[in-house]
Amino acid sequence: MDEFQTVIGLEVHVELLTNSKMFCHCSTQFGSRPNTQVCPVCLGLPGTLPVVNEKAIELGIKTAIALNCKINDEFIFVRKSYFYPDLPKNFQISQYRNPVAENGYLTVGEKNIGITRIHLEEDTGKLIHDEQTGIWSCVDFNRSGIPLMEIVTEPEISSPQEAENFLQKLKRLISYLGVSDCIMEEGSLRCDANISVKRKSDLKLGTKVELKNMNSFKSVRRGLAYEEQRIIEMLKENRTVAQETRLWNEALQITEGMRTKEEAHDYRYFPEPDLLPFKIKSDLIERIKAEIGELPNEREKRFQKEYLLSSYDSAILTAEKEISDYFEKALSYHNEPKQIANWIQTELLGLLKEHHTKPGECKITPEFLAKIVKMVSQDKISGTAGKTLLKEIFLTGQDPEVLVNEKNLIQITDTKEIEKIIHEVIEQNQQAVLDYKSGKTQALGFLVGQVIKQSKNKANPGKVKEILQKKMNE
Ligand SMILES: [Zn+2]
Structure with missing residues (x-):
């Protein structure tokens, strides 16, 4: 391994949290019956005109600010031409040379990983194939026209693990901003990667291989690790690495060739004639900046400084905005950060995971958790009794102080x-x-x-x- 150097770049697609689509008024609600959220615009019927969803632009700018990007004062949309059954217009309205924002970075650990550009576009429809016979395919246009943001990184990621870490940080940031729900299972966050490996002694960069079809952060890491190993084996045998696109096969845990460079698309980009160039006013940027508030990296650092938590504890407590908010709310009832942090990590997060519940929907309110922790720390109840209470309140939502008396759990200290x-x-x-x-x-x-x-x-x-x-x- 030591004699080789890996270079990875990522392309992340994020569906934006807007109520309506990118260029029409159709709903973006996930899970509706196929083809019930469509209109002439997103079906690409002749004679229709797109109208830009300003909310989507604002979300793009918000992300750009948080990723330290340069926001262009004027940008344009382009037509990216290609034929595919889920793309009724035969082109996708996207951005190319003049995107919303460029040249940013995201800090992962101690390293700043460059963001090449952020661009906005519309999603395509979705093909549903009959897997049993392979004879028919259906197309659902509900997804057609959903606002999509593409974030492209510089090829600066140096290992599959770092790629996973980057995605986790990016997901956290985007959820914090309320830009997307980032649910990979529902396709609201998707990631493609490119990887090249070369001998450290070689001056020339290695051949780039594109990797697609990874459905979780774990499969991104595994897919890249497989590919890294495959290329290293080839280099060791002095074989030529082909520039190609490969698919990750989750079931077999391998990558498979999809197309080589010769088959790559020529998208014939040209400016979208139905949309005027978009001018960004500085007061819009100022307003969005004011809306952003504290970012997760800042909050993580503050938790260490203000509450004297370890970097491990702070990372867990800021992994999701709802958890961070919960933690700080609980502190307002019982100001013992280390105790509250421990109970959240060892007890509450376990319960939430076991029952697939979000912190916001949990019947144990921050106040209830604080009351339990306080009673335990004051020796009013035992730690074991506290845990029993927590499980019961998770189901019933009863006030722990009432429940303690009802169940006769007060410790004997007399x-x-x-x-x-x-x-x-x-x-x-x-x-x-x-x-x-x-x-x-x-x-x-x-x-x-x-x-x-x-x-x-x-x-x-x-x-x-x-x-x-x-x-x-x-
Ligand atoms: Zn529509």
């Missing part, structure tokens, strides 16, 4: 009451007492366990141990 139980346990377990006195110290743990059991898990373990030890050494 010395007299604990002494009474200890007395009983000593009576019943004379052998263990003798064992302890003859030097078998582990017998103490057994006795503590018995006391807690007899108290129905309500005796405070620390207190039990303290009193018991004193009694035994008398």
Whole structure:
């Protein structure tokens, strides 16, 4: 590996969160019956005229600002011509030489990865193939004309893992901005990659291979790792690497050749004659800048500084905006960052994942979580009782303070009451007492366990141990 150098660039397509399509008023609602969200414009009927969705432009600019790009004061749309059954006009309205924004970067770890350009375009329809017979294919035009943003990186990513990290950071940023829901399973975030590998001693760049059809961040990493290895094997055998497009086969975990350069499209780009050049006013940029607020990278750093959290904790708590908001809201009820962070990470996130629930839909409100953590830290209830409460509230949404009394979970910290139980346990377990006195110290743990059991898990373990030890050494 050490003698080779890998260079990766990514092309990420993101469906923008607008109510209507890019150039018409049709709805963008996902999951509707096929061909129910269409009109003459997005069906490409002759004589129709596109009208630009300004909201989509604003979302593009918002992303561009967050990715440190230069925003062009004037940009144009172009026609990208090609024939495909899901593209009724035989061209796609897109951008080419004069996009919304260029020359930005995204910080991943310690490295700034360059963003070549951001452009806006319309999505195509969707083909549905009959997989059993392979005889028929249907086309659903609901997706045709949905606003799409393409983000192209510089070839500056140096490993498949770094490509996955980049995508995770980008997804986090875009979700934070409310620009897209970024659901890969629904196709609202898609990624193609290109990769080249060369010997470090070679001055010339390696041949570029394009990789498509990856449906998750994990498959992007795996697809690129497979391709990296395949090219290295070829270089070792002095074979020529073809410039081609390959598809990732998820089932077989391999890449397969799709087309070589000779078959590549010539898109014959030319300016879209039905749309005027778009001029961006500086006050629009200022307004969007003001809307953006704190970005996830900034929030992650602030969490470390302000709440003294580790970089690991801050990264987890800022992975999603909803989690970060939840965390800070909980702190407003119980200002113990490390405790709240631990409970969110070890308990809450597990429950959310198990039940496929979003933090915003969760019945454990930040206030309820804070109340539980507070009761545990004050020894009012045990940690185990806290966890039990959390699971119950997740389902019922009951106030933990009410539930604690209802379920009689308040810990016994009253010395007299604990002494009474200890007395009983000593009576019943004379052998263990003798064992302890003859030097078998582990017998103490057994006795503590018995006391807690007899108290129905309500005796405070620390207190039990303290009193018991004193009694035994008398
Ligand atoms: Zn339409």
